[in-house]
Structures are given as structure tokens and as C-alpha cells.
Amino acid sequence: MDRDFGRIVNSYADMLLRICMHYTKNLSDAEDVVQTTFLRLVEKNIRFDSAEHEKAWLIRVCINLCKDNLKSSWKKKVYSVHDTEFKDQPYEIQEDSPLLSYIRTLPPKQRTAVYLFYYEDMPISRIATAMGANQNTVLSWLRRGRKVLEKLLKEEV
Amino acid sequence: MFKDDYRREVDKLTANEKFKQDTISLMQEKQQQLEKENKTAKIIKFNPRPYRKLAASVAVALLAVSTMAYTFGLPDFLIGADSTTETERIDSAMEQDAEGGDAFTNYTADASPALSHKENHRVYSIDDAKAINTAEQNTEKSKGKIFFDTTLTGGFGFEGYCFYSPDELEQNSLYTVGDEFDTLPVYEYKEQSYQEQVKLMKDYISKFGVNTSQIKYKWTRPVYNEDGIFMSHEDAITFTSNIPSEEYMLNSADSELSITYPKYQVLGDTSLWAYRNELRVSFDSALSQTDTPQAVYQRAKEKYPKLISENMDYTGWSHYNFYGEVSYDVYAYEKSDDYGQTLFNSSVNSINISQHERLETDTEPTTSIFWIQFPCYELAEYLPAIDYQQALDLLFNGQFFSSFSDQISDDTVISHIELTYLEPPYSLQTLKTEGYSVPFYKFFVQLPEEYDKVTEAGILKNYTVYYVCAIHPDYIQLADNYYHFN
Secondary structure, three states, X not given: OOXXXXXXXXXXXXXXXXXXXXXXXXXXXXXXXXXXHHHHHHHHOOOOOOHHHHHHHHHHHHHHHHHHHHHXXXXXXXXXXXXXXXXXXXXXXXOOOHHHHHHOOXXXXXXXXXXXXXXXXXXXXXXXXXXXXXXXHHHHHHHHHHHHHHHHHHHHO | OHHHHHHHHHOOOOOOHHHHHHHHHHHHHHHHHHHHHOOOOOEEEOOOOOOHHHHOOHHHHHHHHHHHHHHOOOOHHHOOEOHHHHHHHHHHHHHHHHOOOOOOHHHOOOOOOOOHHHHHOOEEEHHHHHHHHHHHHOOHHHOOOEEEOOOXXXXXXXXXXXXXXXHHHHHOOOOOOOOOOOEEEEEEEXXXXXXXXXXXHHHHHHHOOOOXXXXXXXXXXXXXXXXXXXXXXXXXXXXXXXXXXXXXXXXXXXXXXXXXXXXXXXXXXXXXXXXXXXXXXXXXXXXXXXXXXXHHHHHHXXXXXXXXXXXXXXXXXXXXXXXXXXXXXXXXXXXXXXXXXXXXXHHOXXXXXXXXXXXXXXXXXXXXXXXXXXXXXXXXXXXXXXXHHHHHHHHHOOOOEOXXXXXXXXXXXXXXXXXXXXXXXXXXXXXXXXXXXXXXXXXXXXXXXXXXXXXXXXXXXXXXXXXXXXXXXXXXEEOOOOOOOO
């Protein structure tokens, strides 16, 4: 099988890294997850019907691997639901943007839904497929995320 | 404004060239490695020891192996392959037991006799199972069977890891290991007319106490190009005066009532995503704040007695977000005297009362959304079913499908079995949405303790699931990607 790995990596690396950065704590973890996602593609040798299918598969596998990464984080750290340090851990890429810092306060699923909707311009139906949720759940995440962000932004003003 | 600001900030997060080149190199190395290993078979194993309910039937399972080999025409060489290696691994596991290092200690209190699992360990090759399944499909015998496709894009492809409370898993199970039945019903999807669809929606809306005569609705018919390829926007009936669109759908989430009936959608320029006809009614109603699933169900029943009737029952699931905050999903379904019909109703024909995730910032009562997915099925026929032990044998032989992306490891356990109905794939590159809803055994494989999720409400166990068709193989044909890992 000869696959154009260059095309695949150049097409999706940025997107996957951004998704990971919405899930994981730091750039190092994010890069690990992105590389594992691409390696999973090589291992599984899946033929895709279309570019959209390829993209959806990569997003879904990437999100699953991000969850794995979080699980290992839970293991490494005695997890407490009130652990604010874990919640507010900054990315290694230092950003001064209050908007991104507010987004990081959202639960990971809401963060990812916000990213796919507002940045990737993905239709809700495809976000639902990629995230393994029904469309109403995705709408719920977006709605909740927007409300929290609106409140935080108003408070800042 | 938000969108522009957000995009500008996210644009700063990019993968650098070195990272991309390193990744490409890794992929090439991986491919070369795989080409070297090429035909290496994946190994599936089963350890019944920690599963209490299975333990008592160990001897019967052994008998079932030989029976199934005869019944399903499986060649003998599949059974017991690589037994030497397996024995060595079990010995190693037993040593761990002695040292108290077994991850499953908590689940062995009333398990089978300590040594009995040794002779029940079997190792099979997925590649062998594939060859058999393919051979079966090519025979004349396969003609006329009901066909069930497990296409990767059919909605099962990425189920992945699932967190459950073991108690909830037991409480919500309608199937008990040992339930007896010779046949199970199979249901066929039925396309409905426009008039039937509108009537169905109005019936459901009225059950919420909404006067349907005051609601406008719009019907958008599909548009095809000269090659017969579907080209229009989402084809939907929506009970508003707006044209359905993604933006509309987002805004509609802020309204109390949102009803859509999606059928087809275009993905990109060339890809088509075909949906079945199914009714989705979202109805926001603040039912409760921190109630249990039982309380959520009772309040819904009191508030909408026409929707949640006396003849209904429910299953309830807790969901925990990243911070351990809990919300509930309640599935209300109609009970039936027929065992299979009740299973079908609970799996497919249910009303989902879904609560929003609660956040620390929440000051308002949690909102509940009623989500009615009402696929249109008719009873096709009752077909001979297999029992769970026969299903286990098929599982051992690789006759399953799962979205779990890793191989089953040495310390795999099956900790729970369900019987559930799956719907036919509906996201195909065609406009066809027909198919059968078929019963499947759902085997829950518990991952090691290190995958547990600790929450305020207790420990959630992490599972991956494997599906084995519950209809006898003589009566059903499964797609050649039955054993597909993604």
C-alpha cells in the first residue's frame, strides 16, 4: 500500500493539534496524540470513501486518544473533582488571549464542539458523528459553551 | 465577533515543519514494519474467571465449543490453537494472584474454582475467523438470508471506551444471563410518506401539550442533479417558518421546541450522507436539578402523562463530565408481554430525557431535553436465536464487531453481557436507507483498574464492548467487515 503520508500530515496536522490542545494539558501531550493518531491510520489501513470520511475518522480517533491521555493523567495524579490546578493548567504555548483562557475553562467536550463549529466550520451533523454524540447533544454543548463564554466576557468588560 | 476573535487566536496554534516531517517519517517506518510483519495474526483471548455469572457454566462452555464447531461448521483447527503459550501466560497470571497483584481481585469473590479457568482459555486467530466467514458468505446457503451491514461509517464505528458504574450496568440490564428464548424478532425499516411523517410529528408534539395548529412547518424536497445525485440542502420538515440550516439549528436550541426530520445531507462537494427517516423532537423542560434518574423519570411522567404512559418503564444512566459533575440520561420505553419486543423498544423505540451537564457556574435548575428518535420499523419475522454461550464461542472465533482500537490483552475480562438491538447503517454513499434492526449480544470487557475514573459519586469502570449477532448464522448474513477494528 502506498499512501501519500505527506498530503495527509500536511492536510490534518494543524487541525488535529488544535483539537488536542483543546483536550490535553500541554503541547508535548498534544503532539504525542497527533502522532499516535496518524500511526493508527497506518496500522488500520482503512480506505476512505471521501476526504470528508477521512477527516471525520481522524477527528474521532484523535478525540478517543485524547480521552486516553486524560485517563493516564488521572492515573498519574490523584484526581480530585475540585482540583483547580488541573482545570486551569495552561498550555505550553503561552497565550495572552483571555478568550482562549475562558474557553479552556469549559469541559473538554464543549471546547471541542466550539472548535469544530467555529473554527473548522463543520456542520453540527458531522460534529455529532465525529464526537460520537447525537446532534441535540452537540447543540446543547454549543449552547452551554456560548452561555458560559458570554457570561465570562461580560464580567471582563 | 466571537467567531473572528476565536479564529484569530486558534490560528496561532500550528504544527511546525519539523514535527510534520518527523511524523511522516514515523508513518513510513510504521508502514515498513507492518509490511515485514504482514500476516501476523491478532490474538483474542477470553478469561472467564472473574465473571461470576459465567463461571458456573464453564463446563457447559467447553461442551458448547464442540457443539458450535459442528453446528456452525467451524473447522477443528480453530479451537485450542497456541495452547502452550496460553498456558504459560495463565501460569504467570496465577503467580500474580498469589502475590496479590491481580487487578481483578475485587471481582473474584465468588468466582469459579481457581484452576478451572486454565483449561477454558483458548486462543483464536482473527485471520482464521475471517477466512471462515468469507467462505460462508460465498456459499449458496447465504442467499436469501437477512443481511446486516456493519459498515464502518454506520454509526458503530467509533464507540470507543465507555464509562459505567457497575451497579447501573446491572440495574439497567433487561437481559439476564440464562434467559431462555428460542427465537427473537427482527424488524424491518419502513419508509414513510410525507403525510405519515407529518401526522407522526403532530401526534408527538400534542403529547407535550402544544397546539400544533399554531405551528407553521416547512417541507423541503430533495433536489437531484442530472446524474441523479442529491444536491440540495438538508431535506427536512421543521415546525418553524425558517429555512432549516445549521445556523438555524444552533439558534433553535435556545427555543423551547425544536423539531426536525432530517433525511439527507450533503457533505462537501462529493460525499453524501443519507439519514433514515426519524423523528427528533427536542423539548426543553426544566424538570429537576440534582435528582436521581428515577426522580427525573417520575417528574416527566407527572408533567407529560400522555407522553410517558403507565405502561412504560425506564433505564437511567449517570454521566460525569471532566470535573466529576453528574447529569442523567433516562430512556423511557413501552413494556410488552413479548420479550424481544420489550428489548427492541428499550434499545430503539425509546424516549430520551437528557439533562444538560451541570457546571460549577450553574445557578439555574438543570434543563432536560426530550429527544424522541422514532425510527419507523415493522416486525419482519421471528428467527431462531443463539444463547449467550454460543455467542461467546463466536466471540472467541472473532465473529464480532467492535470499535475498540487495541487488541484484547492477557488480563481481559468479560464482566457483563447485554442483549440489545442495533439499527441498520444509514450513512451510506447511496440514498438507500432500508435494512433490518437485529438483536446482538453486547459483551462488556472491563479494562484494568488504571483506567478507572474516580468521581465524587464513586468509581466508574472503563469498558469496551464487542457485539455478536444473536440470530443463528443460518438465518443472517453479516458484512465482511464484521470483525472490523478502526
